[in-house]
Amino acid sequence: MPRLTLIVPAYNVQGYIGECLDSVLQQDFTDFEIIGVDDCSPDGSGAILDTYAERDARIRVLHLTENVGLGRARNAGIDESTGDYLLFLDSDDTLAPGSLAAIAARLDATDDPDVLIYDYTRTYWDGRLLRNKRAELLDESGPAVFALADRPQLLDLLQIVWNKAYRRDFVTRHGFRFPPGYYEDAPWTYSSLISAERIAVLDRSCVLYRQRREGGNILRTVSRKHFDVFDQYDRVFAYLDSRPDLDSWRPALFRKMVDHFLTVLEKPGRLPQNTRAEFFHRAAKDYRSRIPEDFQRPLGGRGYKYALLGLDSYSALVGVTRVNNMRNRARLGGRARVGRAKHAALGVFYKSQLRMPLDDKLAVFSAYWGRGYSCSPAAIEAELGRLVPDMRRVWAVRSEHRDRVPKGVEAVVVGSREYWSVMARAKYLTNNVNFGDTVIKREGQIHLQTHHGTPLKTMGLDQAQYPASTSMDMDKLLRRCDRWDYSLSANRFSTTVWERVYPCRYTSLETGYPRNDVLLNATAADVSRARHELGLADGSTAFLYAPTHREYQKSFTPRLDLPRLAEELGPDVTLLVRGHYFYKPTGRLADLQASGRIIDVSAHGNVEELYLAADALVTDYSSAMFDYANLDRPIVIYADDWNTYRVVRGTYFDLMAEPPGAVATSQDQLTSVLGSQEWRSEKSAGLRKAFRERFCDFDDGHAAERVVRRVFLGEETLLPVVPLAERTPAPSPAEALERTGRA
Structure with a gap:
């Protein structure tokens, strides 16, 4: 039985879920299981979960047959959990390094509380980090374990579930389940906190809470779905009604309810404009039906809004809002004038x-x-x-x-x-x-x-x-x-x-x-024509050398002695060199160019023609390797500065560990690879096969037609993709020569 179970629901998060899982798997604490719940996601989230599960036995994946929403997806994970404690991690968030070890240590130190609350940090797309503004509530001084009545201010933390570890038998004993809806965290959070007999805190930011710039957050969605907040507080107070022993929490939860209603009402970008009055009147109804005896409203402007809810006076609230908006417009007026000036400059x-x-x-x-x-x-x-x-x-x-x-x-x-x-x-x-x-x-x-x-x-x-x-x-x-x-x-x-x-x-x-359609659709005649237009002799071997740019280098630094390479490979080999840095042809280089042993193709207008003409690609970190792989022809990686490049420029995977073919890290090694059969060996073919399976998902020769039909003709369903095993790439130069009957 693992110490911790992390439940990770996934829906339309294929751009984030890998980072989420990596943040867990790279923790120094290892006694955990991950239950990934594919909530019938229409994107690749489920497939990514499966890929991770194949690599790590601690991950189990549930594929739901219909989309049930975040709350019920979490319930499915709870039903499969076996850990002592349940942790919920949203699939676009990540864990900070060392978090699980710190959580486990705190659980041990506090003798397994019902609930452990830890902190989080908001992470923004522009790199900003902002720790929870109420972090002081997680101060560990005082008793290590306590009831909520001893620290009721913890209710003022954001009503979320993913900053807490819940003892599984505590959850099971009380029968806690997530309801459907937009604000499903509220009933779970309040019910569990007021029911817990033993609570502990950890003053450490464990979750990196991603603030997505666009999408992914219901709070940024203009919709009637925000009316769901009423159903959720119906559930909160129904739970209170079923537990007379917890009735002392009614005033505090009433205050949380009203604050939540006002937040939904006041925050821009939530309620459609034509629903605001309806929302207010519904909030006023719940306010008047649930207000506890002798309830004391907050002081100041907030208390005034409480009073307006009690009077069901929407017109008065609109008046207050209008005055505040006028002040905001005055403050932002300067910015607007700058924007208008820029617009005028367009002509x-x-x-x-x-x-x-x-x-x-x-x-x-x-x-x-x-x-x-x-x-x-x-x-x-x-x-x-x-x-x-x-x-x-x-x-x-x-x-x-x-x-x-x-x-x-x-x-x-x-x-x-x-x-x-x-x-x-x-x-x-x-x-x-x-x-x-x-x-x-x-x-x-x-x-x-x-x-x-x-x-x-x-x-x-x-x-x-x-x-x-x-x-x-x-x-x-x-x-x-x-x-x-x-x-x-x-x-x-x-x-x-x-x-x-x-x-x-x-x-x-x-x-x-x-x-890349042409790489699948070109004929033997097309391949032969591409070679003849470059002046390549029939039966000769052509290596296309296509290195990438180094942004961190202010001036060009040659990575290869091209004349030496061409001379060592012999007269039957031609180097097609494509790069912005092809230097002035002097001496041996000029002679080799004149003889056709080295051809500068930097200015060639169609790189796909070069791909068709080449017997193999030699590159470093250029994206050309992914395109060329569609031809299923040999690829050689020349990576003399890999360690520098990956540190300074950053890469998404280790090319040395997952190359598309043979790898050389020096010119002598490259000469050896190209001068022998290593560049087209069985080992190189095996590496290329794995590379193609990973990166040639959709290039089947019909991409342009898919785009035109979807974008320009409005067809909703994309043409099916031909499986990789059933695709026939353009013939190699040797195959083209044989088919066209050239001697």
Whole structure:
């Protein structure tokens, strides 16, 4: 029997649940079990729970057949629990290091109380940490164990269950269960605290309570569901009515009830405007029916609002609120004037276009900050032309990259009048990065974010932990991301990262990356053509070398002696080198370029063509490895600075432990790998197989069609994904040569 049972319900938390579970599994205290409850989650939360359970026997997973809500999902976990104590952990929160050891030690020191209360810290998306404002209530001085009557101020803590450990036999004896609803913690919290005979506290912040910027918190949802608070306090007082021995708690719980009603009523973003009067009158009814004899209202403004509830005078409350709002508007007026000034700077023409009707048959595309026609936006644009030929498709490019747009494709120069016109009026906006800060997202516009790679290195909010890698303004970044309606994902791994590091209100579309469709659909003739256009000889071996950028290096530092590598590999090998840092061809390098032994493909407009042409990919930490893996061709990792890169830039997994193929950490090792058969050995193939199973979830050659049907045609159901085992990638160069009959 474990000492602790942690119950972790999961619903639409695939971006967070891995971090939650890791925070438990990495604790130095190990005598626990985790019961993960998949509340019929429509995302990948259940699959993530299963993956963790396969790796650690302390985790058991329940898959509910219908969505029952947080409270009843916790009940399902309670029914399966075996630990001495029950702890509830929300799946987007985490445990601070050392927390379980501290909790277990305090339980031992206080001789197993009914309830142990510990503290929490709010964690914000911008890195701020804020410990519970009432932390002083958890002072451990005085008696180690006590009844609530000795410290009634503990009721003033937030009515939550996840900052407490409950002795399981105490819960079972009293029959505590979570009710359905929005505010299910209130009946459980109050009933358990007033019933407990022995309570202890731990003055330590154990839970990191994530304050999600968007979504995930019912308190930020405008809905009639907030009326649920009345049902929950019905349950609180029904419990009191069933326990005459606890009747002395009626005044305190009445005060908690009224404060809760007023909080729901006063906080913006909870009640729809047309329901506020109805809510007030219902609160007033409960106030008058439950007020204890000789109840003393609080002093000051709060007490005045109590009085208004007692009189059921909504009009008076509205008057008080109006005066307070006028004061707030005066204080915020200065900020509003600054915002208006910025808006005016957008220009008269753009503002005039913003007043024009949206054009439902106009779609704007852009990629890589206006650098040309490429990546997933290009694949989507082409598929849109096939499925919706009457849609006008326009590319936004910078003037210096205008020649990168194919003939026949309409383009506008970023910043021109034509650009501002289409940006203001297009129904659809598609990009693999963000549009500029001055672009205004209009109501009715649909913004599709395609991204441009599977993340090995940290992205979005996670980059703030590695200041050497970015000077990005995170607040501005998230305001740009607020414009997204859809976010594409090539694999479940990416989805979980995007949803956590870009916490905005968009819909994740697990379609695969449209740019990778060609890697599944290309023919032998396409592969041969790609090689011939690069001047590659039939039967020769071509290695595509595609390293990534190091943000922490101010100037280029060559990672390979390319002439030496080419000469040591011999005349039958060609190096295709793609990188922004390809240095000036002098001496041996110039000779090797002239002979075609080294080809600079840095400016090649279509990296997918390079993938088709190459026999293998050599890279370090570039996302190219995830795309290239769809071809099921060899990948070699050249990681001479892995330890520096992972510490300074940050990565999501250990590439050295889970590589897609052979690994070299020095040029001599790389020469050995490429000069032998190691790069295409059975061992390398096995590593690649595991890598593909993890990261090639959805790239089956139909991603662009999925996107067009879902986003532009409004079809609700995505086309089914072809299983990985049933996919046939484009043929390798050797297979293409054999099929096309070349000698």
